[in-house]
Amino acid sequence: MNTPWVAYNYAVLLKKGMKKLLKRFVIFFTLAIIFVTLTTCTYTWRATPSNSGSINLCKPHRTQPQMIKIPMFSQTWQIVEDCDVFNREKVGIALLVFYNAWRLKFGDRNGQVWSSLNDLMIEWSGKYRKIPSAFSMDGRPVTDVRISGLALTKTMIWVYVGQNEKICETSFVHELVHIAIWKLKKTDGDPDHLGKKYSGWSMNHNILIQDVNAMLCELGL
Numbered sequence: 001m002n003t004p005w006v007a008y009n010y011a012v013l014l015k016k017g018m019k020k021l022l023k024r025f026v027i028f029f030t031l032a033i034i035f036v037t038l039t040t041c042t043y044t045w046r047a048t049p050s051n052s053g054s055i056n057l058c059k060p061h062r063t064q065p066q067m068i069k070i071p072m073f074s075q076t077w078q079i080v081e082d083c084d085v086f087n088r089e090k091v092g093i094a095l096l097v098f099y100n101a102w103r104l105k106f107g108d109r110n111g112q113v114w115s116s117l118n119d120l121m122i123e124w125s126g127k128y129r130k131i132p133s134a135f136s137m138d139g140r141p142v143t144d145v146r147i148s149g150l151a152l153t154k155t156m157i158w159v160y161v162g163q164n165e166k167i168c169e170t171s172f173v174h175e176l177v178h179i180a181i182w183k184l185k186k187t188d189g190d191p192d193h194l195g196k197k198y199s200g201w202s203m204n205h206n207i208l209i210q211d212v213n214a215m216l217c218e219l220g221l
């Protein structure tokens with residue numbers, strides 16, 4: 001006799017259960033969409049330059065090195081073998097971080113260091129370079145040495161980049177110090193670092209390099 005009543009209750013319970021399940025599914029699905037959207041926004045940061053001629057942008061399918069304009073700097077360019085090494089916006093930010101740290105530590109009253117960063121050619125390379133003579137960090141002359149960076153002139157640096165290396169792991173900041181000293185001294189960028197043959201480089205420059213690289217690493221650059 002109780003069967004229809006039990007069946008009715010069972011149907012109601014089933015309907016309620018389904019509703020609950022559906023509600024949970026909708027909540028889960030909504031949260032999943034929010035999560036994906038948030039993480040996507042976090043990890044796919046992308047610059048959308050306007051008024052930037054295509055000549056300034058890297059073409060990913062090119063196999064030859066390309067010369068790319070660095071944003072925010074008037075006459076600063078880079079030569080890259082691969083568009084990801086390094087993205088021009090990242091290099092622009094790294095230059096700004098360097099300049100800010102330099103200005104806070106040493107000042108730049110006449111804007112000379114700023115102008116040196118605005119007239120610079122940066123060449124990135126995946127291959128080491130060997131040169132007949134150079135100086136160690138403490139000023140000792142070394143011959144036939146494999147180098148990872150070089151300030152070629154007062155407006156050009158060459159920097160080696162290993163696989164998966166970040167800007168903060170290269171000698172980029174070190175070479176920028178040579179460029180800044182070269183601009184201020186006019187005659188040279190103090191190639192022997194802490195050595196006594198050339199003047200300009202001090203322990204404070206070494207500290208600056210460490211600090212700037214730490215900041216760049218923290219930024220993921």
Ligand SMILES: [Zn+2]
Binds near residue numbers: 174178193
């Ligand atoms: Zn050096």
